[in-house]
Amino acid sequence: MSEILRVENLVQQFKLDKGLLDKIHMEKGRLVVRGRVVQAVNGVSFSVEKGEAFGLVGESGCGKSTTARTIIGLNKPTSGKMYFDGQDMTAMDRGERHALHKQMQMIFQDPYASLNPRMTVLRIVVEPILFHKLAKDRKEAEEKAYALLERVGIRPELAVRYPHQFSGGQRQRIGIARALAVNPQFIIADEPVSALDVSIQAQILNLMMDLKDEFHLSYLFIAHDLSVVRHICSRLAVMYLGRIVEMGTREQIFDSPAHPYTQLLLAVAPKLTGSSIESYEIPDKEMPTVLDLPKGCAFCNRCKHATAKCAEILPETKDLGGGHMVACHLYDEKGREAAV
Secondary structure: OOEEEEEEEEEEEEEOOOOHHHHEEEEOOEEEEOOOEEEEEEEEEEEEEOOOEEEEEOOOOOOHHHHHHHHHOOOOOOEEEEEEOOEEHHHOOHHHHHHHOOOEEEEOOOOOOOOOOOOOHHHHHHHHHHHOOOOOOHHHHHHHHHHHHHHOOOOHHHOOOOHHHOOHHHHHHHHHHHHHOOOOOEEEEEOOOOOOOHHHHHHHHHHHHHHHHHOOOEEEEEEOOHHHHHHHOOEEEEEEOOEEEEEEEHHHHHHOOOOHHHHHHHHHOOOOOOOOHHHOOOOOOOOOEOOEOOOOOOOHHHOOOOOHHHHHOOOOEEEEEOOEEEEOOOEOOOOOEOOO
16 A cells, blocks of 8 residues: 555644743743743654554543644645645645645544534535536536435435534534545544434444445544544554554554553543553652653653663654554563663
C-alpha cells in the first residue's frame, strides 16, 4: 500500500501573551520578561496508508486533536511538514489548499456544534455538493444527499428537519453523511463517538467500518478510549504531552506495550472484571504541563521506572522491530531493554 498522509516533525505552539506587560512575571523575587507558549504538539511524525484506519490516542490535553486540526488546515503549523498523497500541504497556497479540502474531510466530536442549526439536514448535505460542483443542478444534488442520508441510517422523510430535532447518534450520522458528500479519500474522525451512549457508539463504529470499505476511505481516528481504537484501527500511535511515545500495530500495542505510559493506559482501562489500576503504581509527584515541559521525558514524574537520566535527556525513538517504535530510555538504540 502507498501512503495517503505523512506528517514529519510537526510542531504546533500557541503564544498566550499579547503584549509586553503580559510577558512580565515575578520569579524568585525578581522581575523577568518571558512569553508563555503552549507547546501543544512537539515533533510528531507518523504516516497513514491508503485504505488504513490509523489511531492517535492519549489523555485529554495530549495534543491529538490539535494535531488533527493542524492537518485539516484549521491551525497553521509552527513548523514541520505534512504530505497528502505526495503533495506538500505546508507549501500550498490558499487556492491549492481549498482544492485539497474536497479530498480530506473531518468528523467532529460534538455533532450538534458542527451542524448549522439554521439549516435543514437536507441542506446541510446538499451545500458541499453544490459548493464543489459535484452535481449539475440542485435537483441532482438533493438526490445524492437523500441517498447518502439513507445510507447512514436517516430516513428520507426526516431530511426536512433541523439538527436539534435529532438524537446525538442521529446527528453524528448526519455529520458522516456531510463528510461523504464530497467524495473524500481521507477522513479525520476526532473523538466521533465519545459524546454518545455506549450502545450508540457501537452502531456508529460499525457504520464507519462499513463505509470505509464501501467508499475506499482512509481514516485518522482520534480517541482517548482504547477499546474504541482496538475495534477500528489496525495501527496506532500513543501521545503524551505533545509527543508520540509509542507506535505500532494493534497487536503490538495491546499485547506487548513497551512504554510505561501505554502500560498505564491499558492498566486503567475499564474491564468486565473491573479496573486494574492497582497494577500500575503512579509516583506522587507534580505533573508537567504544556506551558512548562521538562528537558527530558515528560512522563518521568508519573513513571515508576524513571531515573535521573529520564528527567534530563529527551529519549530518542527506538525501533523494536516490525514497525513497533518507542521513545523511552528503558530501551537502547537497538531496541533492546537497557539498564537505566
